[in-house]
Structure formats: C-alpha cells, structure tokens
C-alpha cells in the first residue's frame with residue numbers, strides 16, 4: 001500500500017476512494033481500523049471512521065490508530081479526508097486531527113483544500129463556495145449536526161487548530177505547482193504551517209497535487225486527491241477498476257437519513273413513482289415505526305422501496321428541540337442500521353444509503369469490514385462491493401448526485417451502464 005487515507009465519515013471515504021480509483025489506483029475502503037493486514041494488491045487504503053461529529057479527543061485517538069495501521073501497511077504519504085463543505089463546528093475536530101497527524105508524522109507543513117469543483121465546491125480567497133453561493137448561504141447553515149455559518153475556512157479552522165493558519169491564494173495557484181510549493185514554504189516559515197489553498201478548477205487541483213508530492217500529510221476533500229496518484233503510480237501500474245465491475249441483479253432497497261437539500265429533492269422525485277415510507281422522528285421516538293415494519297414494507301414492496309427520514313429544516317429543528325440533537329440523530333441512525341440488517345437478512349443484494357452519518361451507521365451495523373471500489377455512479381459516489389457477501393452498495397453524501405440519482409444507482413449496482 002502506498003497512499004494511506006483516513007476519512008472522517010463513510011460517504012466521504014467512498015468519495016475519496018472513487019477519486020483515487022478513477023485515477024487508476026486499486027483502492028479498498030476499510031470500516032474502522034482493521035485488525036488484519038490489507039491484501040498486497042491495494043495501492044491506496046481508505047480507513048473510514050465515523051468521527052466527523054465526535055469529540056476532538058476521540059477523533060484524534062481513532063485517527064492516530066488509523067495512521068499507525070496505514071504506516072504498518074507501508075504507506076509513505078497520508079491523506080486526511082473531511083467534507084468538501086468542511087462540516088464541523090467551532091469546537092470541531094478537523095483542526096485537532098490535523099495537529100495530531102502532523103505531530104505524529106513530524107510533518108512541517110500541510111495543506112487544507114476542501115475544493116471539489118465537480119460537485120460545485122470551490123475555495124477562493126480562503127472562502128468556500130457551493131456553486132455561486134457562499135457556504136454559509138448554501139443550505140449548509142441548516143445542517144442538522146454541523147451548521148456551517150461561516151464560509152471563511154481560514155477563520156473556521158483557526159478556531160480549531162493550535163497552529164498558525166496560512167493561505168495560498170488563487171493568483172499563486174494559477175502560476176502552477178512550483179509557485180504553490182514556494183508559497184507553502186514561505187507560509188510555513190512565517191509560522192503558518194496549516195495552509196488553506198484556493199482551488200476553483202480541476203486543473204488547479206492537479207497543480208496542487210504536484211506541489212504536494214513531498215508532503216507527508218495532505219488534507220482536504222476528495223478533489224485535491226486528483227493530483228496525487230500521478231506522483232505515486234508508474235504508467236504501467238494504472239488499472240481500470242470500472243472495467244472489472246460486476247453488479248448484482250438481486251432485490252434492492254434505498255435508505256435515506258440525510259436532510260440535505262439534494263437528498264430531499266431525490267426523495268421527492270423517487271417517492272412519486274415508487275413504493276416509499278417516511279420514517280418520522282416522532283415515530284422513531286415513540287415506537288410508531290419499527291425496523292421490523294420498515295424492513296417488511298421494503299421486502300414485500302412491488303418494486304424497490306425507499307425508506308426515508310429526510311425532512312425540511314423546520315421539521316428537523318422542531319424534532320431536535322423536542323428530543324435533543326444528538327439523541328434524535330443517534331436514534332434515527334440506529335433505526336436505519338437495524339433496518340439494513342433485516343433487509344440484508346431478507347435477501348437484499350443492492351443497497352443505496354443517503355447521508356454520511358446514516359451510511360456509517362448502516363455499514364457498521366452490517367459489519368462490513370472491507371469494500372472494493374467500482375465505477376462512478378455520480379461525482380463523488382462509487383459503486384462498492386463487499387468482499388465476503390452478496391451485497392453491492394452505494395453510500396451517497398447528502399448533497400451529491402442529481403434528482404435521478406436513486407434510479408441511476410440501482411441500475412449501475414445491477415451491472416447496467
């Protein structure tokens with residue numbers, strides 16, 4: 001294994017794995033820190049943690065364990081993947097995890113680049129945009145767990161890290177990898193070693209990748225991983241993972257626990273013509289809905305059923321007020337994890353989940369330890385295959401995909417292109 005990656009959630013990890021696979025790497029995504037060594041034929045390993053919203057000390061501990069395992073697999077460069085919308089709070093753990101990984105690796109410098117142009121996320125003048133809106137006006141300000149109310153990544157990261165925060169502006173990035181590398185050195189010398197780098201196009205990300213060739217630690221969204229395989233793989237080592245993909249034609253189900261805008265639109269569209277069941281926060285809390293009922297509904301449905309808790313910000317906020325933010329999140333995640341187990345026991349072979357935390361709960365609940373990366377369904381979302389079961393999956397980030405994502409995912413998981 002050459003490139004060792006640590007993802008702070010499961011959809012984000014599969015997004016990163018997808019990017020690396022598209023650039024010709026053979027990638028495996030691991031659920032938590034594995035007990036065993038990885039197979040020899042893996043170029044990049046992504047250890048998926050469910051640490052995005054955990055307390056900094058827990059996220060640091062888990063990330064360091066993942067780092068040690070990846071070091072034992074022979075990795076020489078490391079990547080810390082967080083969300084391209086920088087999902088965190090002022091007390092969040094992105095800064096503390098970066099600080100701890102840098103210390104453990106004796107890394108003098110690292111970059112911070114959540115840009116992912118293929119999904120509309122760009123960093124300009126240190127600010128994060130989603131399409132033409134500042135992050136803080138993009139809908140992310142209403143996220144159930146990590147409301148992003150400030151688009152200045154330098155300032156937000158500044159609340160979290162104990163080190164100085166630097167910046168490589170777009171004008172320098174446009175001058176190419178040598179200019180970027182020089183600016184990384186000068187920012188570090190000026191006492192700002194955690195460096196936010198602007199990027200608005202894939203071409204910028206490739207230059208940043210080239211400038212990061214000798215960095216022990218790179219951090220960001222999956223976009224900035226675009227330029228890393230070229231530093232690592234020889235031409236004859238590039239593989240075509242998509243060509244090797246074989247889907248499964250068996251029964252399918254969709255679980256949506258994301259309240260993000262795009263998932264809401266996907267749910268509205270899919271539910272119009274297909275069997276669907278809403279799982280409300282109230283029903284989960286008062287037992288009005290049970291995993292047994294939900295799984296039975298999906299297994300008996302004529303067609304592929306959608307089970308969803310996705311709701312608009314007002315509904316989510318009122319449920320949070322009533323039950324507590326963490327409590328309701330955990331109960332709904334647990335509901336989906338239990339339902340997924342019943343679905344797979346009942347013969348489901350294709351499973352689509354929407355939402356990072358939701359996907360983490362489902363994958364952990366199913367006890368899936370290693371997932372091989374297949375072809376891309378939509379930017380940031382690959383098809384995934386379990387090593388030891390008849391099960392293929394798609395773990396969709398809340399805001400990824402277009403309105404027809406669920407139909408597309410089901411077709412590709414089935415082996416249809």
Ligand SMILES: Nc1ncnc2c1ncn2[C@@H]1O[C@H](COP(=O)(O)OP(=O)(O)O)[C@@H](O)[C@H]1O
Pocket residue numbers: 144145257258259260263280281309310311315316319320328329330332333354355356357358359396397398399
């Ligand atoms: N109706 C709801 N009310 C309150 N919280 C909800 C509701 N539906 C889902 N949630 C919680 O909101 C969180 C959504 O996060 P996540 O699954 O990561 O989605 P995303 O990818 O959009 O961020 C989860 O913890 C989920 O359990």
Ligand SMILES: O=C(O)[C@@H](O)C(=O)COP(=O)(O)O
Pocket residue numbers: 009011012013015016082083084085087116221222355356357380396397398399
């Ligand atoms: O970088 C991204 O946007 C995604 O890879 C990601 O991290 C997704 O997180 P969720 O929106 O919580 O699914």
